[in-house]
Amino acid sequence: MFKCALVLAGGKGKRMKSDLPKVIHKVCGKEMVNYVIDLMRNSDIQDVNVIIGKGAEQLKEATATRNVSYSLQAEQFGTGHAVICAKDYLQGKDGVVIILNGDAPLMVKETIDKCIKFHQEGKFKATLITSRLEDPSGYGRIVRDASGCVEKIVEHKDCSKEELKITEINSGMYCFDIKALLDGIDKLNNTNAQGEYYLTDMVQILKDSGKNVGAIAVEFQETLGVNSRVQLANVEHIMRQRINKRHMENGVTIIDPNATYIGDDVEIERDTIIYPGNFIEGKTIIKEGCILYPNSRISDTIINERVTIQSSVILESSIGRDTTVGPFAYIRPESNIGKEVKIGDFVEIKKSTIGNKTKVAHLTYIGDAEVGEGCNFGCGTVVVNYDGKTKHKTIIGNNSFIGCNTNLVSPVEVEDNTYIAAGSTITEKVKEGSLAIARAKQVNKEGWVSKNRIK
Numbered sequence: 001m002f003k004c005a006l007v008l009a010g011g012k013g014k015r016m017k018s019d020l021p022k023v024i025h026k027v028c029g030k031e032m033v034n035y036v037i038d039l040m041r042n043s044d045i046q047d048v049n050v051i052i053g054k055g056a057e058q059l060k061e062a063t064a065t066r067n068v069s070y071s072l073q074a075e076q077f078g079t080g081h082a083v084i085c086a087k088d089y090l091q092g093k094d095g096v097v098i099i100l101n102g103d104a105p106l107m108v109k110e111t112i113d114k115c116i117k118f119h120q121e122g123k124f125k126a127t128l129i130t131s132r133l134e135d136p137s138g139y140g141r142i143v144r145d146a147s148g149c150v151e152k153i154v155e156h157k158d159c160s161k162e163e164l165k166i167t168e169i170n171s172g173m174y175c176f177d178i179k180a181l182l183d184g185i186d187k188l189n190n191t192n193a194q195g196e197y198y199l200t201d202m203v204q205i206l207k208d209s210g211k212n213v214g215a216i217a218v219e220f221q222e223t224l225g226v227n228s229r230v231q232l233a234n235v236e237h238i239m240r241q242r243i244n245k246r247h248m249e250n251g252v253t254i255i256d257p258n259a260t261y262i263g264d265d266v267e268i269e270r271d272t273i274i275y276p277g278n279f280i281e282g283k284t285i286i287k288e289g290c291i292l293y294p295n296s297r298i299s300d301t302i303i304n305e306r307v308t309i310q311s312s313v314i315l316e317s318s319i320g321r322d323t324t325v326g327p328f329a330y331i332r333p334e335s336n337i338g339k340e341v342k343i344g345d346f347v348e349i350k351k352s353t354i355g356n357k358t359k360v361a362h363l364t365y366i367g368d369a370e371v372g373e374g375c376n377f378g379c380g381t382v383v384v385n386y387d388g389k390t391k392h393k394t395i396i397g398n399n400s401f402i403g404c405n406t407n408l409v410s411p412v413e414v415e416d417n418t419y420i421a422a423g424s425t426i427t428e429k430v431k432e433g434s435l436a437i438a439r440a441k442q443v444n445k446e447g448w449v450s451k452n453r454i455k
Contacts, residue, residue: 001120002095003047004178005040008082009102010073015228021055023102024062025232028239029263029281032057032226035105037066038264043112045098049089051082078196079172080188087185090178096120097175097181099199104225106238107173111218115175124214125180128153131172131220135253139169140200142215150213153200168215170200171223180211226332239264255388287321296326304339317349320356338373350385355398368410369394378404378422385410397432 013022023033033050040048048066053073060070071086083099090097096116100107114455128150130142138156141163145151153170154163154295184205188197203213226232235274243264244257251270254260259276261434262268266280269288274280278292282300286292290303293310302318303309309319310326316333319325323341330348338356348365355373360366364377367385371391381402383394393411396402400414403422414420424438 002093003045003116004090004093004095004097005045005048006035006071006083006089006097006099007033007040007048007068007102007393008079008099009059010051010076010082010085011103011104012054012076012228016226016232017229019055019443021052022226023061024055024059025226027105027226027232028243028261030265031062032105032235032406033063033102033366034066035264036102036240037063037068039107039109039112040098042109043116045112049086050102051086076192078194079199080185080197080201081190083181083199084185084188084197087182090182093178095178097176097178099176101172101225103227104171104173106224106235106242107215107218107222111222113217115216118216119175119214123212124149124175124216125177125211126202126213127175128203128215128362129171129175129223130168130215130217131171132165132167132217133169133220133224136167136169141166142168142170144168148214149206150215151207153203167182168217172199172225173223174199175431176202180206262288293326301331312343352383368392369396371396372398372400372416374399375402376400377402378406380405381408382406383408383410390425435440 312326320339344361350367396415
């Protein structure tokens with residue numbers, strides 16, 4: 001059966017007090033709306049339409065890699081109005097459409113699969129996704145008939161004494177038969193105090209036409225939406241615990257899950273140990289047996305086997321196996337660090353390749369460079385890659401020894417098996433097997449202090 005999805009993402013989100021559309025606020029490093037879109041794809045729903053409104057261009061940019069279509073809700077007049085704005089998208093389709101909220105990122109694949117299966121097997125024209133609460137105060141109640149089908153939804157303030165005892169509430173998410181939804185959506189009206197079109201009114205419209213409406217209860221936590229920064233923090237906490245639990249169940253040691261921040265798309269292999277204070281983001285992959293000591297940020301990076309990282313920042317790069325990084329190192333985008341490399345304290349690598357078994361122990365900057373294998377960088381080395389207008393490249397061959405406080409002024413090449421004396425400023429090629437010395441000869445002027453009356 002054909003399946004598609006509508007994601008409601010056009011709301012203003014006034015309580016967020018933000019210039020960003022509410023649904024692109026991030027939870028564990030990923031936009032809430034992208035959690036919902038990715039969930040649909042994981043549930044084998046490839047045709048996804050996002051209903052956008054406030055900040056439409058920002059929202060399109062945030063979802064640009066998700067291959068979705070869009071419907072515009074230029075003005076917001078309720079959930080029913082949002083679906084009306086997507087009529088053109090639904091026209092000509094035959095099957096099931098699931099309608100989800102773009103600010104509710106906690107739903108899981110198993111729940112979506114169960115809801116669609118329930119909807120299809122029950123041959124319902126609409127299925128409400130509901131929850132049961134011990135204290136449902138303030139929520140609309142789901143009233144079922146003798147057969148278990150939905151009879152109506154009653155707002156809390158309109159409930160009778162008997163209806164107040166009902167613990168089942170509406171989540172605002174649904175499955176619909178597409179043709180039944182299109183047939184009924186034009187019958188919605190906004191004759192209410194808010195002047196809005198409510199999708200919940202479709203229950204009565206379908207009932208009046210002799211159609212059955214079902215309801216399936218799911219965990220309340222999965223239905224939680226975000227309307228404020230406080231609720232955003234609450235959802236973030238739940239998602240973080242869920243992500244961390246998944247990794248621990250897969251063989252990763254997380255010393256303190258309450259103080260470890262891992263994005264939803266991160267992959268971590270077994271026997272890796274993660275200490276508190278680490279932020280691991282984006283499409284990062286961490287291979288087996290790594291140790292992440294406290295307080296690093298790693299984003300969109302591949303960390304190979306048995307790497308040790310201490311208190312460092314690594315962005316959009318790759319780190320070879322058995323390498324150590326930090327403390328206080330900064331690996332900037334497009335860097336490729338080889339195997340068994342040492343990147344030490346206060347070292348910055350920018351858009352460079354560092355060969356296997358090279359040591360860059362401390363207080364060094366390497367930018368726009370190709371560094372060979374088995375090299376050693378003394379303290380305070382600087383690759384001078386920028387002339388004020390253009391970035392230039394430095395090439396350093398295998399087994400080169402760069403003395404302390406050396407400046408390598410790009411573009412320059414240092415060939416294999418070379419030595420550079422400490423304090424040198426290198427502006428010309430250093431040929432293989434050479435020792436390069438580029439510094440002024442020391443001159444001591446005896447008696448100069450007393451002659452110049454300097455105490």
